[in-house]
Amino acid sequence: MDDAVLQLCKISKAYPGFELKDVSFELPRGYIMGLVGPNGAGKTTIIRIMMNLARADSGQAAIFGLDNVAHETEVKRRIGYVPENHNFYDDMTAGWMARFVRQYYPTWDQNYFDALAARFEIDLGKRAGALSKGNRAKLSLALAMAHRPELLILDEPTSGLDPVVRRELLAELLDFMGDGERSVLFSTHITSDLDRVADYITIIVDGRIHDSDEKDALLEKARKDEPTASIEDIVILAARGEK
Amino acid sequence: MRQTFLAPAVRDSGRLGWDDMDIAISPNNPVPMYQQIVDQVRAQILSGELKPGDPLPSIRKLAADLLASVITTKRAYADLEAEGLIVTRPGLGTFVADLSLEDIERLKAREVIGHLANAVEEGRSLGLEDSEIAELLQNVLDGRVNYG
Structure with a gap:
């Protein structure tokens, strides 16, 4: 793929009792990829390796065509990252968090952040620790998007949120994609979010890539046997080991 | 349970021709999402709700409005274009094709x-x-x- 925003090549990593084995996939620029699989399949580990928060035992990750370890600072400036557990200074206000984060991003767009905060109805004067779960997720997304990154990496961004808030976040993601220069990698176990918005799906089971393809192609394949098959059905079959 | 999502009528004022557009697609429908878009746009063109020359939203705009993926929307437009129902003019956008009344009667x-x-x-x-x-x-x- 000539314009892959993200390329993983045979990433392996062993922890006691868990092994990520030869993980390879690519995300072309301008699209949304869902990374799905059962809990404990290795989704968060893959993301942590991309973010250089964990070291792979072997294999390479190239982001924007650059090695993610050798070019860590440049790569990270062009990424927006929402970790699974939103890490805020809970005693500080949401507005303070924005001023804290912006100093690391030369491309931070304060007007865009303010617009996002207004759209998400986040009270910037409120302590981060006092925000509702939905508002914490929204603040986390606004903080990750405000420097207009080329790649958004979201680890379970909709987990624990009600359907209304999930819809809002998905709509915001599609808006963010804009002109086709931006891409999203989105790990989730709530696969119904991906039935709609994902262009590509990568299924990971037990530390190994089960499949990585266009969502429509995966659905078409599954629906030959079962006309109403969803991504969830595909993941369940994959987890049971029925290839 | 069947879920549908109606395209918001007007989310910004920059849209032309599509404001009255009413498409509902569902990932739970066994008909693929791109096909649901194709069927509904075709029906609106044949019924005259959309008229020859009417502008259509960009692929990414429609994807965002419908909460559908870009690939899905791209494929729907490609199929509609292959059917001769819409045309893409580089740099200008996508429009309902210049179908004559006879064309439309024949398609109906x-x-x-x-x-x-x-x-x-x-x-x-x-x-x-x-x-x-x-x-x-x-x-x-x-x-x-x-x-x-």
Whole structure:
């Protein structure tokens, strides 16, 4: 793929009792990829390796065509990252968090952040620790998007949120994609979010890539046997080991 | 449970022609999402809700409005273009094709013939005579139908 925003090549990593084995996939620029699989399949580990928060035992990750370890600072400036557990200074206000984060991003767009905060109805004067779960997720997304990154990496961004808030976040993601220069990698176990918005799906089971393809192609394949098959059905079959 | 999502009527004022557009697609429908878009846009063009030359939203805009993926929307537009229903003018955008009234009548006829052909096939496979099928069609047309 000539314009892959993200390329993983045979990433392996062993922890006691868990092994990520030869993980390879690519995300072309301008699209949304869902990374799905059962809990404990290795989704968060893959993301942590991309973010250089964990070291792979072997294999390479190239982001924007650059090695993610050798070019860590440049790569990270062009990424927006929402970790699974939103890490805020809970005693500080949401507005303070924005001023804290912006100093690391030369491309931070304060007007865009303010617009996002207004759209998400986040009270910037409120302590981060006092925000509702939905508002914490929204603040986390606004903080990750405000420097207009080329790649958004979201680890379970909709987990624990009600359907209304999930819809809002998905709509915001599609808006963010804009002109086709931006891409999203989105790990989730709530696969119904991906039935709609994902262009590509990568299924990971037990530390190994089960499949990585266009969502429509995966659905078409599954629906030959079962006309109403969803991504969830595909993941369940994959987890049971029925290839 | 079937879920649908209506495109927001007007989310910004920059849209032309699409504001009254009313498309509902569902990932739970066994018909692929791109096909649902194709079917509904085709129906709106044939019924005259969308007129020749009307602008359509960009692929990414429509994807965002429908909460559908870009690839899905791209494929829907490609299929509509292959059917000759829409045209993309580089740098300008996508528009309903310049179909003449005869074109539209011909396309409508083709659409209906497809459904009628299925009904005829179904009737014959159940052992009905063509005359009986014709009578049933007349009953349907006259509203004299007992589904019980």
